[in-house]
Amino acid sequence: MPPAPTPPRIVAVVVTFNRRALLERLVDELRRTPRLAEIVVVDNASTDGTGAWLADQADLHGVTLEENLGGAGGFHAGMRIALQRGADLLWLMDDDGVPATGCLDLLLEHQGEFDFWGPAVLAEQEPSRLCFPIRLPGRAAVVHRMAEVEAAAVDGVIPDVVIPFNGVLVTADLAGRIGLPREEFFIWGDDVEYLWRSRRAGARTGTVVDSHFLHPATDDLGTPLMFGRTTYNHSPSDLKHYCMARNNTVNLRDYRGWPAVLAFLVKTVWFYTFTRPDAGRLRLSAEAVRAGLRGDFTGHRRFLGG
Incomplete structure (x- = not known):
């Protein structure tokens, strides 16, 4: 009988800036998440005590940057660290979101089918609504309701659609092929650029509808x-x-x-x-x-x- 395959080393990469309370909430949930090997937290030079708190967390790999490099610079640094620490899969998220129970397990059911895939990102205040409106494949209009996404799913998946850097999984192989996010972007669009770069490189992307990530609806x-x-x-x-x-x-x-x-x-x-x-x-x-x-x-x- 052949040996059982070695489970992937999954490293969560979290970027934070001056939201210590939300970061602590997220870390508490990640600590309860099975199959997660390590948590890497990149602090963008916060001034709210985040750096000192991270220094006291022996089970985390916390890094405080010398200056605020934004989400783009934070994910650039965090993904580099995770890859150096032997990650097979990188689980990417900001500090203000939180995975629902079972989020990672449901994503991992599709390991091997995708290179860059993630959960449905729901508005925390109203989980029946998407936090970020999406355009479903083959449709011109965007949708805002989770029910519309569920109705459009094929075998529980929306292919070729993913909300990047909100509970998404990225394979180390893909990151090795296309590199890291563009740190000079600072905020906004760095995640989209990374997704589009991935697709240009032939990456398989998708959203697992039953896997949920909660994020406050803002702006x-x-x-x-x-x-x-x-x-x-x-x-x-x-x-x-x-x-x-x-x-x-x-x-x-x-x-x-x-x-x-x-x-x-x-x-x-x-x-x-x-x-x-x-x-x-x-x-x-x-x-x-x-x-x-x-x-x-x-x-x-x-x-x-x-």
Whole structure:
């Protein structure tokens, strides 16, 4: 009889910044998760005592960075550490989400079918609703309700759809082939770029519908515009918007082409001219787009303070 296959070494990679209470909640849940070999936490130079708390957690591999590198820099560092520590599978998540009971086990039922796959990401305040609206394969409109996702699933899976870096599994083999997230992105779009890079490399992606990851619904993601024919990812934060406009421009140019960049510019102008008029936000958008096209990833720093 051949020997039983060696179970994969699964390492959770968590990125945190100034949300110690939420981080502690997440770590408590991860500690209760079977089959998880190790937890790596990357602290983006928090000022709320997170670094000191991590230093006291003997069962974690905690790393506090010298400066805030955002989610992009945090996942870049965390994934590198996890790979160095022998991870076969990397389980990626931010500090404010939390996996539902059985999330990892349900994902692992599909090990070998995918290279980059994850759970359904639900709004923590209303779990019947998706935290991030998604476009189902073969459909033009986005969906917001979990019931629509369940109805569209094939054998419990939505193929070719995944919400990156929210409880997703990435194989070490894939990370070895395509590299790490683009740390210069800081926040917003780094996860999408990594997903699109994965697909370009032939990665198999999907969402396991019965596996759930809870995340607080924040900002005005998927705000309708153009009389409901499309949506726009508005954020009241100038930092988030600047990074979104800059990084989205780069991603669309590199992976979707100039017509997609033009469509994004039209949506941005429409949104801040008609949907939520804001001349200042239009100027900021133009500045961010120019920075992205120039390859300048420094402009966000003025919003960080201190």
